[in-house]
Amino acid sequence: MDPAVLPILTCPRCHTPHPFADLRLPRCKSCGLEPNRDTPGVLDLIDLEGEPSAPTAEQRFMESDLVARVYERLWRPAFVRMFAGKGAGAAVGGISGELYIHKHSLSLDDRPGPWLDLSCGPGVFVRALAAAAPGQLVVGLDLSRAMLEVAAQRTGGYTNAVLVRADAHALPFADGSFGGVNNAGALHAYDDPELVFREIRRVLRSGGIYVGSTFAEAPSLLGRLAARAAGIRRFEPGELRAWLQRIGFSDFEEVKLGGAFVFRVRRP
Numbered sequence: 001m002d003p004a005v006l007p008i009l010t011c012p013r014c015h016t017p018h019p020f021a022d023l024r025l026p027r028c029k030s031c032g033l034e035p036n037r038d039t040p041g042v043l044d045l046i047d048l049e050g051e052p053s054a055p056t057a058e059q060r061f062m063e064s065d066l067v068a069r070v071y072e073r074l075w076r077p078a079f080v081r082m083f084a085g086k087g088a089g090a091a092v093g094g095i096s097g098e099l100y101i102h103k104h105s106l107s108l109d110d111r112p113g114p115w116l117d118l119s120c121g122p123g124v125f126v127r128a129l130a131a132a133a134p135g136q137l138v139v140g141l142d143l144s145r146a147m148l149e150v151a152a153q154r155t156g157g158y159t160n161a162v163l164v165r166a167d168a169h170a171l172p173f174a175d176g177s178f179g180g181v182n183n184a185g186a187l188h189a190y191d192d193p194e195l196v197f198r199e200i201r202r203v204l205r206s207g208g209i210y211v212g213s214t215f216a217e218a219p220s221l222l223g224r225l226a227a228r229a230a231g232i233r234r235f236e237p238g239e240l241r242a243w244l245q246r247i248g249f250s251d252f253e254e255v256k257l258g259g260a261f262v263f264r265v266r267r268p
């Protein structure tokens, strides 16, 4: 794990900045909190004494070991195809169209990190960002232990990647820690997206970029039925633009991919 993450962390219990002296046996210098060490390769910052946010139906699903194991190869491509169409999965310069749009929107080449992949799942974007920005810290954060276990197995070779277990509604990072936040396909899974948006704004530095993707309306009848059955919340680009502006983001842009879209905003 890259020790570059140490100075941007805050203790999930007492909120002390830079709480740990090292990552091998982390212990908060102020309240003594010791992260759970059950998941190798993951810094588990869920404070079991804290009040967790209510898990959504989608989130309970994401805690399954089976879903986490098949997510990247089967579940994700099926959903991307159903909502975003074939184009999103197609290769552009050797990577899928969706990955390409995210990397391009984050302007990885023009700005320094660190980068946060919020709700990273099994680490599809963590690996892509860590490879594209060598020497810069990439933090993958998720709430699901099952997803992070798989992410840890698949990101082992990236020395600039760190995996953190935490809740997107209460990010364990100091204000202004990141140059960019990536947040693919997870808005519908949050209990309180407004709180998550405020947290993203807080952890971005001035000029930092927030890139996300989410679902508007699936183009096919099958997709619409699947979305309804799974209780997936939809977001319209216009709604999201107004929402993010009200919170204090600027320069909203979007790229439509069938019934899904990738958006980008900036923290002024």
Ligand SMILES: C[S@@+](CC[C@H](N)C(=O)[O-])C[C@H]1O[C@@H](n2cnc3c(N)ncnc32)[C@H](O)[C@@H]1O
Pocket (backbone or CB within 6 Å): 053, 059, 062, 063, 076, 118, 119, 120, 121, 122, 124, 125, 141, 142, 143, 144, 147, 166, 167, 168, 169, 183, 184, 185, 186, 189, 190, 191
């Ligand atoms: C559909 S997956 C997307 C994963 C990944 N971003 C991708 O595009 O492949 C949604 C992810 O959001 C995570 N998630 C849901 N609620 C969360 C929360 N409150 N805090 C952090 N992650 C959360 C889930 O565990 C799951 O891994």
